[in-house]
Amino acid sequence: MAKPVVSVIIPCSRPVQVKQTLECLARQTCPADMPEIILIGPSCAGLDDLYPVKVSETKTLCSPGKARNIGARAASGTYLLFLDDDCEPAPDWIAENLRALEAPGVGAVGGRIAGKSPGFFARCVDFSRFGFAQTQEARETWVCSASLGVKRQAFETVGGFNEQLHTEEDIDFCFRLWMYGYKTLYQPAIQVLHDHGRTTLLALVSYSYYAGRASGLAVKRLYPHFSRRNKLLTSIPLPWLYLLLILPIATGAALNLIRVNIKTYPQVILYAPFILLAKIASQLGTWRWLTREGKHKAGA
DSSP states (O other): OOOOSEEEEEEOSOTTHHHHHHHHHTTOSSOTTSEEEEEEETTOTTHHHHSSOEEEEOSSOOOHHHHHHHHHHHOOOSEEEEEOTTEEEOTTHHHHHHHHHTSTTEEEEEEEEEESOOOHHHHHHHHHHHGGGSOSOOEESOOOTTEEEEEHHHHHHHTSOOTTOSSSHHHHHHHHHHHTTOEEEEEEEEEEEEOOOOOSHHHHHHHHHHHHHHHTTHHHHHOGGGOHHHHHHHTOOOHHHHHHTHHHHHHHHHHHHHHHHTTTOTTHHHHHHHHHHHHHHHHHHHHHHHHHHHHHHHHO
16 A cells, blocks of 8 residues: 555544534545544544544543654654644645645645634734734744644654643643754644634633643743743743733734734734733733742742
């Protein structure tokens, strides 16, 4: 049997939702026998009876990075396409990933992660948490693992995802690709619909807070030299000082998201107060991460 050109790797924690993802993959414009599809997680049993997929069942829910690495080790494709189980890829998703990965020097590509719900607070989530993956303008930047294509050679060169990270493992992955001289490209022609289900003000605020608390400054501390923001945030020496700076930090982050998106979506101005609120919640989560880290060091 010919070696598959591409392997689609999907960490699976939502077996009902992933069925829609698999239905979309069945309608791709590429030849039906081109991709192999690999599901990883404790909830995959039986899905290989319903769909032409390979299942790597785990006893427990792994960290996102570990699940993707398990899938990559089971994959035989020249290209690895990572997809979240709450994302519905456009019919040309595989074709556009492969087209973008053919560009010289590109190690990984990400795509537009459009929210499925048109609701007001759902759109606030889209802009506040996935704001750099909304615009219609291609650019070189770090990309999101909800839809991420990578050349196998590049993946193996950097050693895959950091399995110790439970969030922002995609940013860490892109930073390590940069260290090895690869480019990472955001290409909006690569599109998925993101069915995140967060449609209320409470969901917006709590999601942002817990994302900040989970990620903290861990990745920024590993790569302070990759951006002025990384360097600035990691230079704040004490949690109480960070708390005092939350409003200007959050305001800067919100304004940056509005700047990136206003050309494509002028209506982003209408969401601005809630984007700011989400960023404040996220920074409060980061402050909580800092205080927990301080207590851990004091008790060590």
